[in-house]
Amino acid sequence: MKSIIAICGSRRNGSFNGALLDEAVTEIRTHNDVSVDLVAGDDISFPLYEEDLETAEGIPDAVTALHDRIAQCSSVLVATPEYNGSYPPLFKNAFDWVSRVDFATFKDRHIGIMTASPGGGGGARSAQQTAELFSGVKANVYLPTFSLPRAHEAFAQSPISGLSEWVGQYLDDIPNDK
Numbered sequence: 001m002k003s004i005i006a007i008c009g010s011r012r013n014g015s016f017n018g019a020l021l022d023e024a025v026t027e028i029r030t031h032n033d034v035s036v037d038l039v040a041g042d043d044i045s046f047p048l049y050e051e052d053l054e055t056a057e058g059i060p061d062a063v064t065a066l067h068d069r070i071a072q073c074s075s076v077l078v079a080t081p082e083y084n085g086s087y088p089p090l091f092k093n094a095f096d097w098v099s100r101v102d103f104a105t106f107k108d109r110h111i112g113i114m115t116a117s118p119g120g121g122g123g124a125r126s127a128q129q130t131a132e133l134f135s136g137v138k139a140n141v142y143l144p145t146f147s148l149p150r151a152h153e154a155f156a157q158s159p160i161s162g163l164s165e166w167v168g169q170y171l172d173d174i175p176n177d178k
Helices: 016-028 051-057 061-071 089-101 124-136 163-173
Strands: 002-008 034-039 075-079 110-116 146-148
Touching: 002 016, 016 034, 016 075, 016 110, 016 163, 034 061, 061 089, 089 124, 110 124, 110 163, 124 146, 146 163
Parallel strands: 002 034, 002 075, 075 110, 110 146
Antiparallel strands: none
């Protein structure tokens, strides 16, 4: 059995990345040997990380709960938008908080990365920087990442071109739970 926690790095209503993650999760759920835990953007909306806040108030319970959910899975699937050529602060802040619970949270953990954008690059710069972020904490980043350019047009088509194939390859790469 394989288990995935799927995290959306956007809280925006109508988020292309939320929609992309939903499509991927729907595809994943067609596989009998995989369970998936979907985390909405609202579930990673934590106070802005700063060490003084952590010292004064400790790690928020919601952060510890997310850490525990991540620790129980074989893979993390992230769909995150591109803001000015990088990942958004909402996602980075959640990453920073979770790493404060245990810096090794992502070490050796399988990571899949997806992006969607109305631009022609499909969020590829965000995907690259997100991959570098996870690689920096010794996670096993699945390559290639999946970028969906011109997302506003792509969602008008069904199915999303290449998504089913990418999800299948991503799933094949995930190690089974121990």
